[in-house]
Amino acid sequence: MNAALACAGCPVRDRAACAVLSPQEREELAAAGRIVELARGETLFAAGDESDRCATLIEGALKITSFDREGTERVLALVHPAGFVGELFTPFAHHDVVALTASRLCVFGTGTFESALHRYPALAETLLRRASADLYETRELIGLMGRRSAGGKVAGLLLAFSRAASDSPCHGAPSFDLPLSRGDMAGLLGLTIETVSRQLSAFERDGLVRRNGARGIELVDPARLGGLVD
Amino acid sequence: MNAALACAGCPVRDRAACAVLSPQEREELAAAGRIVELARGETLFAAGDESDRCATLIEGALKITSFDREGTERVLALVHPAGFVGELFTPFAHHDVVALTASRLCVFGTGTFESALHRYPALAETLLRRASADLYETRELIGLMGRRSAGGKVAGLLLAFSRAASDSPCHGAPSFDLPLSRGDMAGLLGLTIETVSRQLSAFERDGLVRRNGARGIELVDPARLGGLVD
């Protein structure tokens, strides 16, 4: 399953890190990579493994997680299409990377990618932009986790999902599907599954949201929901 | 207070981001920068301000913080000498940057720094390394905040400080001064001042640590303290 000529039809070809390369530079890089498909729940990288690969997500969704010694999962970040995963400068992976849904990726050896970094300075700058953006996102997450009330955490997460589901960056989508299970939401916010579930039920009881099945969410009163966020 | 020829005697000249530059490249960059001194509590960057400056910390310590609308401070990161602060690719600053102690910095306009980035590819790669490291550190912090018990959080923070205070990366320093006030520790861990104080008192009562004044800490039983972590 070689990717040598896949770039032309790649759905993220103008948003991924490699978009800064010229078409021919990109094909060179692609020749060294390969397409990998992951089923929901499959692990791409495992914490502690040798960090010898990195990847651009083409379609699907990933989570970056770590486990404390009690075995409770903490979700550290979500990865969306065009996102980049993998640790370039560390010998071993810090965290697990797991597919949330069936996913397709363009995988490279870290060695080949690092040499590309030297060859194409624009690539290094793009990755720097991405790393900076990831950093702000992770700090946003800290802000979310640090809220005092469980209601504020869940409300903030719903609004974040709403924004992510919308095309326009200013207004959020009024209705969307939750991309995460209750367990993953709990892991992200530092709560338990039961507490997340109860908060959602309470939001529905108070007329803030409507639910369609376990995953469907319609924001009835986003403003009041935002009011809960601290 | 121009820094044109300060590099030669700069205490972080071989650890800061600019260390990858040749001496003459570095002098060129330094000519565009200036030394800034901050007293304890002074603000370097404020959230919402135009993000037009960045800096390398020469000596002292900084904290990166944000405030929720109730006005409680959340500490997102600490910056140590040779660290780099400032947001290069965003128009406005996301967070506040405040001096924890009297500090000295080498400050640049983001414009001059970004053009240096283009001119010296090695600089971009170094900043990428730093940004990646900052990212892992921030995710570590999430792991710390996500612990279930307050005891685990405070214990984890003490061990992190112990490691930071030590020269060798493997063993932590057995005794050191807490670099943060109770309030800052609380802001870092998502607890209250009182809870942090009570946990420290409990650790002392149980023979895990000894205290010298408000800031001095001696780890009597680091292993048992580590056992509390999770």
Add this chain to the structure above:
DNA sequence: CGCAGGTTTGATGTGTATCAAACAATGTGG
């Protein structure tokens, strides 16, 4: 000495974890 900031300790209530069980959705094999 008196004051201000930071820290410690105490008493009390509440929010969330925990334990437990019912429930819905989905798939499996007979």
Add this chain to the structure above:
DNA sequence: CCACATTGTTTGATACACATCAAACCTGCG
């Protein structure tokens, strides 16, 4: 096609850890 297991979600009862409110206590400093 229907019992049946499986996985994820919801709801309930209870206990406890932490936040909150309040006051005492250092410690350095004018």
